[in-house]
Amino acid sequence: MGVATPLGMSVSGLWSRLLEGQSAARAWEDLAAEGYRSNYACRIEGIEHAPFRRGRQLALLAAESAVKQSGLPVPKNTGIFFGSTLGESAAFEFAATGQSIDLQDHAVRSIARGIAHQYGVENAPTAIATACAAGNYAVGMACRALKKGRIALAIAGGAEPFSRLAMVGFSRSRAMSNQYCRPFDVNRSGMLLGEGAAIFMLERAEDALARGATPLAEVLSLGLTCDAYHPVAPRPDGSGIRRAIETALKTAGVLPEQIDWVNTHGSGTKLSDIAEAKALKQVFGENVPTCSGSKGALGHALGAASAIELALCVQGIQAQTLPPTPCHEQADPECNIPCLSSPRSATIQYVLNCAFAFGGLNSALLIRSWNV
Amino acid sequence: MERLNDLTRREYYASFPFADEKATMEAVNAALQAILGVPVSPDKTGIYLISSNAGFYSSVAFWEEVLEKGPGLANPERFPWTLANAPCGAISRAFGITGPNYTFHGTAMDLPVTLEQIDFDLSQELISQAWLIALDFGKNLKENTRLSVLVFSDALEVNALMAQLYRQPYGLEGLSSDALKKFQFFATD
Amino acid sequence: MWHTLGLWHTHPIIIMSNEQLIYQLRNELRGIKPVLPENFPATDNFRHDWDLDSLELVEFVARIEQQYNILIPDEDLPTLISLHAAAAYVQNKLIH
Numbered sequence: 076m077g078v079a080t081p082l083g084m085s086v087s088g089l090w091s092r093l094l095e096g097q098s099a100a101r102a103w104e105d106l107a108a109e110g111y112r113s114n115y116a117c118r119i120e121g122i123e124h125a126p127f128r129r130g131r132q133l134a135l136l137a138a139e140s141a142v143k144q145s146g147l148p149v150p151k152n153t154g155i156f157f158g159s160t161l162g163e164s165a166a167f168e169f170a171a172t173g174q175s176i177d178l179q180d181h182a183v184r185s186i187a188r189g190i191a192h193q194y195g196v197e198n199a200p201t202a203i204a205t206a207c208a209a210g211n212y213a214v215g216m217a218c219r220a221l222k223k224g225r226i227a228l229a230i231a232g233g234a235e236p237f238s239r240l241a242m243v244g245f246s247r248s249r250a251m252s253n254q255y256c257r258p259f260d261v262n263r264s265g266m267l268l269g270e271g272a273a274i275f276m277l278e279r280a281e282d283a284l285a286r287g288a289t290p291l292a293e294v295l296s297l298g299l300t301c302d303a304y305h306p307v308a309p310r311p312d313g314s315g316i317r318r319a320i321e322t323a324l325k326t327a328g329v330l331p332e333q334i335d336w337v338n339t340h341g342s343g344t345k346l347s348d349i350a351e352a353k354a355l356k357q358v359f360g361e362n363v364p365t366c367s368g369s370k371g372a373l374g375h376a377l378g379a380a381s382a383i384e385l386a387l388c389v390q391g392i393q394a395q396t397l398p399p400t401p402c403h404e405q406a407d408p409e410c411n412i413p414c415l416s417s418p419r420s421a422t423i424q425y426v427l428n429c430a431f432a433f434g435g436l437n438s439a440l441l442i443r444s445w446n447v
Numbered sequence: 448m449e450r451l452n453d454l455t456r457r458e459y460y461a462s463f464p465f466a467d468e469k470a471t472m473e474a475v476n477a478a479l480q481a482i483l484g485v486p487v488s489p490d491k492t493g494i495y496l497i498s499s500n501a502g503f504y505s506s507v508a509f510w511e512e513v514l515e516k517g518p519g520l521a522n523p524e525r526f527p528w529t530l531a532n533a534p535c536g537a538i539s540r541a542f543g544i545t546g547p548n549y550t551f552h553g554t555a556m557d558l559p560v561t562l563e564q565i566d567f568d569l570s571q572e573l574i575s576q577a578w579l580i581a582l583d584f585g586k587n588l589k590e591n592t593r594l595s596v597l598v599f600s601d602a603l604e605v606n607a608l609m610a611q612l613y614r615q616p617y618g619l620e621g622l623s624s625d626a627l628k629k630f631q632f633f634a635t636d
Numbered sequence: 637m638w639h640t641l642g643l644w645h646t647h648p649i650i651i652m653s654n655e656q657l658i659y660q661l662r663n664e665l666r667g668i669k670p671v672l673p674e675n676f677p678a679t680d681n682f683r684h685d686w687d688l689d690s691l692e693l694v695e696f697v698a699r700i701e702q703q704y705n706i707l708i709p710d711e712d713l714p715t716l717i718s719l720h721a722a723a724a725y726v727q728n729k730l731i732h
Contacts, residue, residue, distance in 0.1 A: 109518060110517045110519045111519065112518070161530075164506070167503070170507045171507045171509075171514060182531075182552050183552040199556045202552040202553055202557075203550070203551060203552075204501070204530075204531035205532050205548075205550055206531075206532055212549070216560070219564060219567045222567075223563060223566075240506060240509065243509075243526075244509065244523060247518075247521055247522065247526065247698055248691070249690075249697075253710070264710070299546075299547035299549075301536070301539045301544065301546065301547070301548035302539075302545065303536075303543050303545050305540075305689065306527040306537075306540075307527050307690075307691055308689065308690055308691070315545060318490075318545070326571060326573070346690070432530075432532060433527060434527070434530065434535070434548075435539070436532060436536070436548050519707070520698070520702050523691075523694055523698055524668075524698070
């Protein structure tokens with residue numbers, strides 16, 4: 076796996092900063108100068124890229140690390156499953172100025188194609204445009220294709236360049252905090268925008284073992300539901316989220332009590348955190364496992380978010396360590412979600428990665444440690 | 448509304464004047480209601496939407512508003528519709544469909560992978576019916592939006608279609624142009 | 637008329653009766669939610685009486701900000717519960 080995030084361009088760097096409780100959130104002068112009402116965000120500095128190709132560049136940087144770590148050649152018929160929200164949103168902003176640009180060549184699929192082109196993959200890549208849940212979708216779909224036997228190797232993940240369009244949209248929708256994102260905190264006031272990428276190499280377990288490799292983790296199932304409730308607000312009772320988690324558990328034949336850790340969506344908005352908390356209580360009853368959320372540290376990286384958070388889940392399994400939830404300081408009793416303020420060693424086998432998109436798309440990806 | 452043959456009564460095609468994604472979805476949902484009725488099991492229905500341009504128009508229009516009014520005063524009204532998955536969400540709300548909801552940025556070339564997901568979801572009994580929807584919005588107010596719908600209730604139907612479309616099962620040489628014309632899915636690249 | 641004389645030389649004056657303002661705000665809101673009747677009462681609660689949701693409310697607030705060139709911070713949104721309350725808020729902002 077490989078990542079590109081505001082807290083580090085390597086999984087190990089990102090992980091160690093996360094364990095220290097660091098946050099990349101800060102004020103940005105350029106946003107303030109441009110008249111943004113909230114100018115706090117989590118952005119990656121020092122990335123050079125061609126005009127309107129920031130998303131592609133982030134994806135390629137993450138892919139490079141993933142491919143290198145795997146040590147595998149990338150065959151022509153590799154399956155590529157890639158998720159994003161807007162793709163290269165800067166291109167759409169440019170089009171709005173009245174200048175000519177090929178939007179097809181800058182939307183979600185353009186980044187997927189960039190990955191395909193980089194590695195000489197001839198299969199048409201799959202571009203998944205399910206916003207904040209896209210990373211989970213991408214990995215889950217890759218696994219289905221692998222199981223079917225259609226492909227032997229998959230590259231899956233998500234990327235999202237920093238989007239001014241999203242910055243204004245969330246800010247003017249009053250979903251954005253003025254300073255920090257505080258998941259499940261009684262003083263939370265909204266989300267912060269982030270950016271980044273995370274890419275995974277996936278293959279069937281028997282193939283990995285046959286070549287003497289040890290998998291980092293095993294993907295068990297993906298649960299997907301839709302709230303069918305509102306264009307942006309989640310179903311307040313959390314029932315859609317609950318069903319997504321239950322579907323993931325049931326598909327994998329895993330019981331709630333077996334879950335060691337839930338990586339929450341935890342976007343830090345009043346409504347979303349409450350709905351998620353309700354769902355977790357409905358699934359787990361009195362015994363909600365330790366939860367974590369990284370959006371206080373990294374912001375909400377939209378199409379990359381669930382992919383980056385999956386990388387954290389895998390890393391946590393590798394390190395057998397539960398991470399803290401940066402910027403969560405005072406638990407909201409209405410949510411009552413058990414977050415940590417410092418890292419904790421634990422036996423971690425089963426981990427749920429939850430991610431929910433605008434429009435009420437709920438995803439829960441279930442993974443497990445690889446036990447030889 | 449034209450009804451195509453083969454897999455009869457479960458393939459539909461329509462086109463309507465484009466307004467913006469939000470307004471057009473009202474017409475799309477009305478059309479879907481007319482041709483599909485209501486889902487038998489809304490919580491076991493999956494929607495698989497392929498679009499080459501969902502969200503494009505609203506994204507540009509939203510940013511035009513931002514350029515005009517500034518980031519501090521722009522109206523957020525269009526923002527939810529800048530997301531490509533907004534149309535699929537609108538369909539789910541119109542019909543109360545709470546099963547899996549997928550949106551792909553793609554064209555007819557994405558049929559194989561989409562069918563693969565439908566095959567999986569049906570085989571695992573995560574759904575009992577799949578609505579495969581191809582939806583290309585008009586690029587401007589003079590162009591029509593095009594809608595194609597295939598409905599599946601059985602993994603065998605999905606596999607039969609895949610075998611029909613491709614030279615070999617799961618072959619990835621690409622779709623034959625005959626097959627494309629037959630299903631009137633939208634343009635390839 | 638609201639406090640116009642004292643501010644004559646320091647602020648641009650918008651002279652508007654409360655009735656006029658409520659009329660304008662009602663029109664804006666009906667533009668967002670056309671099901672609202674033409675003369676729905678100014679004291680009706682947006683959420684409880686008319687089921688206005690959070691998205692409709694933020695759109696309304698954005699239009700108010702644009703129309704009257706005022707900035708409404710997040711923490712003030714919960715006070716805008718009716719046309720009457722919104723008008724009072726706007727009047728207050730216009731004076732200061």
